Amino acid sequence: MNYSIKIAGLFLFGMAVTSCLKDDMNLDPDTSTNVVEFKNPSSFASPSGSTYSLYSKSFDLAPEADYPVTVSYSGAHVAPQDITVTLGVDTAAVTQYNNEQEEEYDVLESNLYTIPATVVIPKGQRTAQVVIKVKPSQFDFAKNYVLPIQIKSASTGVVSGNFGTILLAVKAKNIYDATYESTGYVYHPTAPRAVHADKHMETVSPTTVKVELGDLGGSGYFANVTVDPATNKVTITPAAGAAGAPYTQFNTGLPTPYMPAWANASKANNTYDPATKTFYLRYGYMGGNGWRVTEEILVRQ
Structure with missing residues (x-):
């Protein structure tokens, strides 16, 4: 009997505490x-x-x-x-x-x-x-x-x-900072492949943007692309902290045997076309077993 009374007392006490807590809690968004x-x-x-x-x-x-x-x-x-x-x-x-x-x-x-x-x-x-x-x-x-x-x-x-x-x-951001559609090719001694991706060119200075090197951004390879506003000629250098050996730009042709049939296109010589907002780039670097060369066209989206 005493045990039942204690249980009942605890139940009533719990109800009272719960009631007090509900009174103190503000559950109404209007208040x-x-x-x-x-x-x-x-x-x-x-x-x-x-x-x-x-x-x-x-x-x-x-x-x-x-x-x-x-x-x-x-x-x-x-x-x-x-x-x-x-x-x-x-x-x-x-x-x-x-x-x-x-x-x-x-x-x-x-x-x-x-x-x-x-x-x-x-x-x-x-x-x-x-x-x-x-x-x-x-x-x-x-x-x-x-x-x-x-x-x-x-x-x-x-x-x-x-x-x-x-x-x-x-x-x-400078006038070159934007997302571009990249199409081109990586001439690699053991893994040659096409490049087709959207790339963001990010401002580094008033005339320089940073861009993924080929398709190697995930490995830390980035290049700085600098435009001469007077001539629209492009200079390519490694970005700060970029992986890999110093990059070399090829303005007149790719080292053999990487010269493709379309490599001598009139604008594919590291230039920027302001009328179409298009970059024509050709660059590469020497790896352990030969040149890794990328040639690509980047059209502003």
């Missing part, structure tokens, strides 16, 4: 607290679990460019009155991100951007747009820039712990 945060300006570039979210965007080499970012009053409700959001920059966030992810991002210098001190989310609305001005033509191509923008305060609502500070990786 939840809104947060003030940045909306994602683009796709994530940071790994899962990162303290700060990183986004990446490239800009043409212009004196000034706009980077619009949205500030949001996120939750069940619209803004009950005009909400003034104070903005700033959190350089410590870049240091923390570099330490966490073993990266080497540089904080964008203050003379290379302007950001409004405040933005107002109007009463009855959920968002407001902030237009950040950046100066791509003055970017140092040797640096890996990040702008760490921060919501410092909001007149109404709670600043988000997850998206109250975000990192904007900003890059300048």
Whole structure:
């Protein structure tokens, strides 16, 4: 009998505790607290679990460019009155991100951007747009820039712990930076093969782009392609940290026995055609058992 009474008592106590917990838990979205945060300006570039979210965007080499970012009053409700959001920059966030992810991002210098001190989310609305001005033509191509923008305060609502500070990786891109359709051939002593793939040419400097060497990007082989704007002649050199021996460009012909029937095409001599946005490349390097030579045409997508 006493045992039954104890069981009943424990059951009633458990019900009471559960009831109290349910009263304390806020499961109704209509009574939840809104947060003030940045909306994602683009796709994530940071790994899962990162303290700060990183986004990446490239800009043409212009004196000034706009980077619009949205500030949001996120939750069940619209803004009950005009909400003034104070903005700033959190350089410590870049240091923390570099330490966490073993990266080497540089904080964008203050003379290379302007950001409004405040933005107002109007009463009855959920968002407001902030237009950040950046100066791509003055970017140092040797640096890996990040702008760490921060919501410092909001007149109404709670600043988000997850998206109250975000990192904007900003890059300048030259006129050759794009995705190209590559067609050509790798003349290899033991594994000759055709090349047909989409390749991205990435900005290195105002006149240089980095591109996968042949079809060996997965093995770390990349070349720098530099265009002389006056002549549209192309110079090919190994990219920084690229695998393999120094690459050689062949402007007048491939070393025998790698000369194909179409190798003497009039434009297949390391040039860039600005009218069609097409690269004609011929390059190679000496391996352990002979030359590895690639000849390809890259047409901008």
